[in-house]
Amino acid sequence: MFMVSVPTARKWAVRFQAEGAAGMVDRSSRPKTCPRRTPEQVKQQIVRLRWRRRLGPVQIAGELGLAPSTVHAVLVRCRLNRLSHIDRVSGEPIRRYEHPHPGSLIHVDVTKFGQIPDGGGHRFVGRQQGAHNKQTTPGLPRGADYKARTGTAFLHTVIDDHSRVAYVEIHADEKAATAVGVLRRAVAWFADHGVTVERVLSDNGSCYRSHAWTAACTELEIVPKKTRPYRPQTNGKIERFHRTLADGWAYARFDSCESERRTALPNWIHSYNHHRTHSAIGGPPISRINNLPGHHT
Structure with missing residues (x-):
């Protein structure tokens, strides 16, 4: 009637008989043990290489002797799979904040x-013409080299x-x-x-x-x-x-x-x-x- 297999219906029936309505709550499908899980020490090494040297999964896997897919999975779990998530200067994860209302900070x-000198600056007219415009702009002070200062x-x-x-x-x-x-x-x-x-x-x-x-x-x-x-x-x-x-x-x-x-x-x-x-x-x-x-x- 409900388009499920006989073992599934039997499992739910046994749970209801044993625990009542509480047995119908969704349960995690995560296994009790995971012997092949990446050790915490290796995870820290992956994160350290990502932060400090900004290496990709393939490069990190080559240095640690791991599969690139394993390294990528660790980076995804740590939210470091994109370099844009890391501060380019310090290599630390970007921490964003926003105060709750206007005026709080x-x-x-x-x-x-x-x-800009009269006639335009060097960004638009070029350095030669920009230097000429400086010299011809009235009232500009001049340094020890006799060049005008805007x-x-x-x-x-x-x-x-x-x-x-x-x-x-x-x-x-x-x-x-x-x-x-x-x-x-x-x-x-x-x-x-x-x-x-x-x-x-x-x-x-x-x-x-x-x-x-x-x-x-x-x-x-x-x-x-x-x-x-x-x-x-x-x-x-x-x-x-x-x-x-x-x-x-x-x-x-x-x-x-x-x-x-x-x-x-x-x-x-x-x-x-x-x-x-x-x-x-x-x-x-x-x-x-x-x-x-x-x-x-």
Whole structure:
């Protein structure tokens, strides 16, 4: 009637007679013993070779005298079967985190871009023409070699950990007073969007280790946090945003002068926050701020 074999029906009947309804619960089909299971010590060797030397299953199998299929099975169980799952710098598995709601943590950092001389920079017009544009741009300081210096634009960036909403300001330095001013305006900007900042994560730059930064965080009732030295991956969300900023704004098109590029920044930031789909959250960052899709409570 139920399209099963006689031994299967007999097995279930015996279980029901012996244990009642509790005997009908699904049971694991895993064997009680597995004498040919890969030893734990060999498993650790496989994982170590994968982490430290980034070897494939065939290479690891050749060094340990195992079958490649065995090595691959171990890597799959340990979730190391793809190299993209491993941090390229340290060789450790990537540990991702996300704070539960907007404002729980914001990331701050400073990135630098060389300013553009009048006529365009070398990325678009070539190094020879770019050097000529530097020499002919009025008002540029000159070094000991008499070559013009366009200077550096310091972009103070702020990213909300949960939503990835960005706040950016351009300044001429990265001093403590400048960083504190950016923090105050960023907190006010987030407050206008209904977000209360609770923590701020920064690297160990001098402006973030200053007394002024600590005093500002205390006044704003924000808990300051620092990344581990020489570990930029901890602040990876804002580091990745800097790459997006360079590809999408700084070097995305030809700008004939620095003021033209700076004028385009507010429109690009608005597009990033309100219209550009973020690959990590599946929508624009602002969608997690106004909670229209119901991403957070």
